[in-house]
Amino acid sequence: MDVFGIGADFLPPSEKRAEYSLGSMARFLERKEKRMTILVSGGAGYIGTHTCVELLQRDYKVIILDNLYNSSEKAVERIREITGKAVKFYRVDMRDKEGVERVFQENPDISALIHFAGLKAVGESVRKPMEYYGTNIGGLLNLTDVMQRHGCRNIIFSSSATVYGDPAEIPITESCPKGLCTNPYGWTKWMQEQILTDIHTAHPEWNVILLRYFNPIGAHRSGLIGEDPKGIPNNLLPYVSQVAIGRLPKIQVFGADYPTPDGSGVRDYIHVVDLARGHVHALERLKKKDGVFVCNLGTGRGYSVFEVIRAFEKACGKELPYEIKPRREGDIAVCYSSPEKALRELGWKAEFDLDAMCRDSWNWQKKNPNGYQDPKKD
Template identity: 55%
Template sequence: MAEKILVTGGAGYIGSHCVLELAEAGYVPVVIDNFHNAIRGADALPESLRRVQQIVHQPILFQELDITNEAALQELFSKHRFSAVMHFAGLKAVGESVQKPLEYYRVNLTGTIRLLETMKAHGVRNIVFSSSATVYGDPKYLPLDENHPVGGCTNPYGKSKYFIEEMIRDLCKAERDWNAVLLRYFNPIGAHESGMIGEDPQGIPNNLMPYVAQVAVGRREFLSVFGNDYKTDDGTGVRDYIHVVDLAKGHIAALKKLKENCGCKIYNLGTGTGYSVLQMVQAMEKASGREIKYKITGRREGDVASCYANPALAERELGWKAAFGLDKMCEDLWRWQLQNPTGFSKN
């Protein structure tokens, strides 16, 4: 029997790419999502998952469900026998988290507590958690390895990821039969090479590359570059960008790690290479063959100058390494944007 994996928030950008990789690796993903970051498609399925079905030529099990709804979670776990959970569901906009901290703590923390309690009640003790490099705060040294101090987060979104990591670590310490892999993502970009699924921000993009792609496709007039006075080669912020398909494959490697009764393990998922905002703009100009207009504005609160990973531990212990470089990330992003100028929506 193929193993069933519960994927919370599986209709979102990273979740949908992981669902695709799960299906291709022979698992049976069961997806829950509340449509907070997803567009509704045909047959009450999220449009992203409808397209995943087309790519993998098999149906994807889906239920509309909010992880803060305990009764609905209990019912779901009674219906399916899960071998593990991949937990992506949560609010994720840094700027919005500063304006609505309570909402972020309510959804991200309470939702995760309900999920863990339900897992415990039904004897499911394996979880892969979607964490973030934001838990490191302002880097004390670079590249960032997993031993770097955490918790000095610059916004409630990052703090919610840090608190969830702590909850899961404490749980694994208290109950030895739990296994968890906490994956700290750097900056996922790109799209599946089919061009059928990709990042579709609702409203104004919070992340750099969707914004750059929307300028290239003509949806937005210019890019605002927040600050060019950082201590970097060209003065703009430097980040570690990772192809979303590489990231998704990291989750498959994490699932295999759980099988070793690994306890609680933490891994960076990044490439180890940092690129500046202006380097990313140039790479996207190359991929799209179009000029990308930008204006320099003031620094954005909470941004750090440079942030990139030391991904050696994931390679050593998970056998995982990012395979795709910057050109491939930008080419795949551009194909997605060109084929879907307004994202998953039809207008």
């Protein structure tokens, strides 16, 4: 039995595979003309909510699958509020194969999956590797197994710049060495890329797009959706914004002795709305090219931790306290992208600068001091 639970005898003969692949693409194009239905795993999360908004505003039908581990059903309500459109929501864990099966049985018109769901904190992955491998790898295998049996073979995967590890050259292009990961989270992303590539090799009718993100920040300009991590934030911007709103006492800067101009880590921060729009461009790409397509989504510009803090101080109008802490295990000094392939192949380019990212993050935080939770009562 292969990964899909299908015996080798059921594979299409090699001489028929090209015809089979064309048939899969023909169905994809037909559904596109009929208002395509997209399943978004992790669609109640930070990047997922913003992507759902962009899809709905472009007249795609959206179905969300999310277990709400690090998200809120209120975010789904906010998507409906922003767009004025219906969104079908299933509270299902991607590791629950029966639950995933039910989603596909009840929605036979699903044309493609945009796969965001998974655990995503670098530091936590070092402490909890088994949880990360079990969730991220096991969840993908469940999803692709069910997709294969229901004839849905189009997937856009939320990968990460962590697959490049500590890059030997900057900016990072798609041809840079990969699989040099420095933490379990990065390894799960790299392994998922390999799994999807192998699935396409065995089943050429699959269309796979691997989008390697850099560092999404910002929020929708309405302030209705944004990043709302459970517990203490692992990422810089939500930590900074929670200090600015008074939920945390001071910013923790992990490492000020990196070989960078100001000693702090440098990252390619990208507005989450830009990133969401990249997925719309990727969906258009799916109908043009069979096979596996890989692309970075970043701005091509790196900002240090201290540069981000100063930009956020400008946005919120106050000085923010910080303290220097030791480097976190698994972190690297510098990481930013070459966005040239995205522009050339997807027709996509990031539009928002760092000031806009911080402005929108602050707008979200001040309108939602406790995130999606109800305001605390005195």
